[in-house]
Amino acid sequence: MKFTCVLLVVLAVLLALNLRVDGAPFPPPQFRLCQSADRCCPPVSQKPPVPFQFQTGLPWRTRIAAQFADAKYIAKYQRAYQLMKALPNSDPRSLYAQARMHCAYCGAAFYYPRSDYSLEIHDGWFFFPWHRMFLYFHERILASLIGDPTFALPFWNWDNQSQGATQGNVMPRYYSERRWSNKSNPLYDPNRNRCALPPHLIDLNSGGGCSGMPDDYLRTENNRLMYNQMVSGPTTPSLFFGSTYRFGWSGGMGGGTLEGAPHGTVHIFTGNPYSRNPYDDMGNLNVAALDPLFYAHHANIDRLWEVWKGMGGRHKDISDPDYLKSQFVFYDENKRLVSVSVGQVLNAGNLRYGYQKVPNPWMNPKAGGMSTASVDGMDMSGQSVEATQCSALANSDVPALIKSSPLLKKSGNILFTTPLTFRVRRLAPTGNRQEILEINNIEIDWTKKAKINAFLFYPGASGSSIDCMEFFGTFAHIPASNHKKKLGYSRSWRLGLTTKLAQLGKSGFSQVVVTLVQVGSNQHIKFGATKIKLEK
Structure with missing residues (x-):
């Protein structure tokens, strides 16, 4: 911690001396330096950000699979978003302001003195930790609004192709219905692809719009893609997390396997291809976080990060000091600006949350055409048809x-x-x-x-x-x-x-x-x- 503070002081001195910095951790962005043609800049606080402290007194929260939510949880979940949507746009806790925060960070709106480039969160090694931070503070705001510190977001379990009465790869109806329990549904978003609504299966290979593929084919295709993007493809940290990105460098040079698909493909598939801006809301980074489904989607991405690390071997977090010491700023449930470093969020347990255990049938070696298990200790139950070579080439x-x-x-x-x-x-x-x-x-x-x-x-x-x-x-x-x-x-x-x-x-x-x-x-x-x- 002491070394980090010294390093940031040195960086600040270099900036003050009008010297360009090339290759260092990212200091916390200053919201007053935000520039966005889309008016995405978050509210500016008159107070400096406070350093993030672990809240060891928080109750443990378990993020459940969205398909298993019961009526009591759904009512609480809807109430939380109803209150968040009711806040004025100027309130940094409002859904509007939360979406603007995402738009600013993911739209390269934050500039730094003496750097030639603005900050890019996507297509590089900050994708996973930044979104974990964003979800953490978003979840704490929702919990505060309903006065329930045990509240946790659900995760949209679209990677789970298991068949049954509750299917993870179908959007739960409490997102798709305009009204729920005879009341307006705050989880509903009119800007969604009709083929992403129940009872349709999610197409993880989507290029947008409707696929028209039979359900059995989609399940097989989805398992193949998941196996490739999580098991056979990202065999090193750089393949999973994406390109190295230091302060003073141009960002967005290349994302990891999961960021492109299924993360990106679920965004595109869920967005409305016929909206004024094609693929709004979920399929357009400027407005994606206006849809409450965004947060359940990213909770599953966050869960899959934990699953990947649990495979062992080379599946480890990045240990580069410039990565660990980079900092970002968010508003918390008390409307305070808080600066948090990447190194503080690598262990989800330190943030007092975890995930419900669910089957990961795509991890079955058959999904990739392998004859032996490539990972240990993971639940690979569920249907997975063995992959075969399609080329007749000997x-x-x-x-x-x-x-x-x-x-x-x-x-x-x-x-x-x-x-x-x-x-x-x-x-x-x-x-x-x-x-x-x-x-x-x-x-x-x-x-x-x-x-x-x-x-x-x-x-x-x-x-x-x-x-x-x-x-x-x-x-x-x-x-x-x-x-x-x-x-x-x-x-x-x-x-x-x-x-x-x-x-x-x-x-x-x-x-x-x-x-x-x-x-x-x-x-x-x-x-x-x-x-x-x-x-x-």
């Missing part, structure tokens, strides 16, 4: 496929509506390092949605081929309708190769063949060099 045919697939240029490559197939040279593996495919300098219209699925050794893949074992990653972008990136902004996309090559039985080839398929969007997606890196 290993003896692979050399010819490699030879016929082009190497890409270092810049100017374009993916449109036709799938793009190319080859990439591998590095000689050393020790137990993980191979990672990196696609650099991705450029799109960032005010519009975009989604790409990636496949190995399957040039015949389509957007709906994620039920195939060859599927190995998803790039998904949630738009912010009026937020334009700086000229020249681009992103990278990193995909784990090691586990997938072993599953396909193709670890012995010196090159890989990759096919990219754009799904649910028709952008001219530009990108630069593709290369393979090794990572511990």
Whole structure:
């Protein structure tokens, strides 16, 4: 703690001396320096933020799966949002102000003296801890409004494809009904995709709108995507959390596996494609947090962070000091500004909450085509149809496929509506390092949605081929309708190769063949060099 304070004092002195800082923890943003074309800036307090202190006296709270909420809980939950919505917009505890806070942080509205770049929460290693902080204070405000310190948010269990009377992958009706118990329902949002409403299943591979796929197909597809994004794909912390991001650096360089999909795809699928700004509310970062479902969605993302860490091995939190010491600012239930560091929120138990245990059928090795369990101590119960290779290509045919697939240029490559197939040279593996495919300098219209699925050794893949074992990653972008990136902004996309090559039985080839398929969007997606890196 003492070292952190000294480091922040040094950083403040450098700023005061008009020196540019490049590579350090992020200091708490100053709300008075917020600049937002969307009027997203939160209220400015005349008092400086107070340091966050653990509330050890708080009762333990268990966040329950939304599908298991009973009538008593639903009434309490609705009352909390009714009171939050009734607060004036100027009150930092109001739902309007909470949504503006999310919009400001996720819309690059916070600027710092002597830094060339504004703060970016998405598409980098702050995605998980920042949203944990945001949900923590949001939950404490709701609890304070109803006078119940035991209150906890539910989590929308959309990853659970188990069939039965209570299905996690269906939006609970207490969100979708305009009226509930003969009263106006504060959990209802009119700006939602009709195909995301019950009894429809959630499509985790969605490019927006309605999929029209049968339920059994969606369950299988959803399990495949979850297995890839949680088990076979993120085999290192950087693949799960996203790109390194220090003070003075340009942010948003590339998110982790879960941030793109299913996080991004659930946002897009839930938003209304026919609203004035397509995909409002949930599918547009500017207004997503106006929908109470946003918080249940992110509670599940937060839970999945805990699940990923529970798999053991390389599945650990980032220990970089610049990550741990970076700070963000929020309003608490008493309308006080509070500064909290990333290192303070890595252990959910210290924040006095946990999650109801539910099945994770997507963790079943069959979902990824593996013959043995890859994790221990996890509930993998539920249906999971074994994945199979969709390509008829025999290993003896692979050399010819490699030879016929082009190497890409270092810049100017374009993916449109036709799938793009190319080859990439591998590095000689050393020790137990993980191979990672990196696609650099991705450029799109960032005010519009975009989604790409990636496949190995399957040039015949389509957007709906994620039920195939060859599927190995998803790039998904949630738009912010009026937020334009700086000229020249681009992103990278990193995909784990090691586990997938072993599953396909193709670890012995010196090159890989990759096919990219754009799904649910028709952008001219530009990108630069593709290369393979090794990572511990």
